[in-house]
Amino acid sequence: MKQTFYSNGKLLLTGEYVVLDGALALALPTKFGQNLIVEPISTKQILWKSFDQDGSVWFEDAFTFDEIIHKPFDAENSVRNTLMEILHEAFQMNPDFLLDKNGFAIHTHLTFPKNWGLGTSSTLINNIGQWLNIDAFELLQRSFGGSGYDIACAQKNTPITYQLIDNKPHVKKVSFVPEFSNYLYFVYLNRKQSSKTAIANYMNKQNEIGKTIEQINKITQSLLSNPDLRAFVYAMEKHEHLLSDVLETSTIKEALFDDFKGTLKSLGAWGGDFILAISKENPEGYFKERGFETIIPYHEMILK
Known part of the structure; x- marks a missing residue:
């Protein structure tokens, strides 16, 4: 059967x-x-x-x-x-x-x-x-x-x-249904990262990680209180810079998109796969001009 x-x-x-x-x-x-x-x-x-x-x-x-x-x-x-x-x-x-x-x-x-x-x-x-x-x-x-x-x-x-x-x-x-989801997009970087390699690199760069974990926990909890767009952007930018310090790696915006008029956050293994773009204007043209063809709106990607 x-x-x-x-x-x-x-x-x-x-x-x-x-x-x-x-x-x-x-x-x-x-x-x-x-x-x-x-x-x-x-x-x-x-x-x-x-x-x-x-x-x-x-x-x-x-x-x-x-x-x-x-x-x-x-x-x-x-x-x-x-x-x-x-x-x-x-x-x-x-x-x-x-x-x-x-x-x-x-x-x-x-x-x-x-x-x-x-x-x-x-x-x-x-x-x-x-x-x-x-x-x-x-x-x-x-x-x-x-x-x-x-x-x-x-x-x-x-x-x-x-x-x-x-x-x-x-x-x-949990309930996570951002009212501003029409400003959220997932952009594929087409730079496949090895999860095993990324994890090994992280393990080699740990330094007083407990303090970072406390801050990340607060960020996660803040997102569950239905933040407005401004608070969400602040949380994503703070998260990005916290992990940038831990990994001793540039943020994705610093590395590839320093002229982007919006907020970018790495997702998963830094440097590859998808990133989150937060923009009040559709960023499809911006990314396609730079050779990134896959831009997926939040509601087309995420199960509710």
């Missing part, structure tokens, strides 16, 4: 990097996500095919049950190794799915281009968690690592706060 699973993509509005150390983060599930379709086959293997948003196949391979159990390493295929790691850890958590059964044909379908950074991996991990009835947060830690906010977004259909307390995820649905 065919089974279909779906998970939401994610954007992190506050708390990038410091969410790893227990900061209170505001995260936004997106209208974009990924499906996983599982059908039984007669041979003991997994036939895997991954489709991008345009319908093209971006990954295809076959995994025997024995390979999944023993996890051989392929020096020439990092995508295969990553998927093998996830499947191997899923097997460790639920061995029954490979015992005394036939195999599976699995198709994944993204509803966003895979290079957008909205959670190709987290939506996959959460879908596998749903399929095998295992804890997606634990599967993430066993395979990729990270804070887990992206798994929480995969599972929720409204904005959430996310915080690690004693290394355990605490997720709360």
Whole structure:
């Protein structure tokens, strides 16, 4: 019997990097996500095919049950190794799915281009968690690592706060419906960043991070009190400069858009994927003139 699973993509509005150390983060599930379709086959293997948003196949391979159990390493295929790691850890958590059964044909379908950074991996991990009835947060830690906010977004259909307390995820649905959302845009920088690399760089630059976390927590809480546009802009600019100091990195506005008449905030791993643009005038022309073609209004991106 065919089974279909779906998970939401994610954007992190506050708390990038410091969410790893227990900061209170505001995260936004997106209208974009990924499906996983599982059908039984007669041979003991997994036939895997991954489709991008345009319908093209971006990954295809076959995994025997024995390979999944023993996890051989392929020096020439990092995508295969990553998927093998996830499947191997899923097997460790639920061995029954490979015992005394036939195999599976699995198709994944993204509803966003895979290079957008909205959670190709987290939506996959959460879908596998749903399929095998295992804890997606634990599967993430066993395979990729990270804070887990992206798994929480995969599972929720409204904005959430996310915080690690004693290394355990605490997720709360919140009301975040800014009245000025028509001034908010997400701009894709087309500079894909490695989450693992970005996290490693952050870990190497920590210095009295506790004070920064306190300030980020206050910013997150201030956004939940329905701020007006002016207060929201102030919060985003303060957040950007706080993390700029921690990371010893220029803000995105300083680095690329110093003449932009509005506010810009980095989202996720700094320097790539999406940024938030706050502007009373549609900024599409400004960014397209500079070679950035993907500008998505808030209401087209974020689940409410």
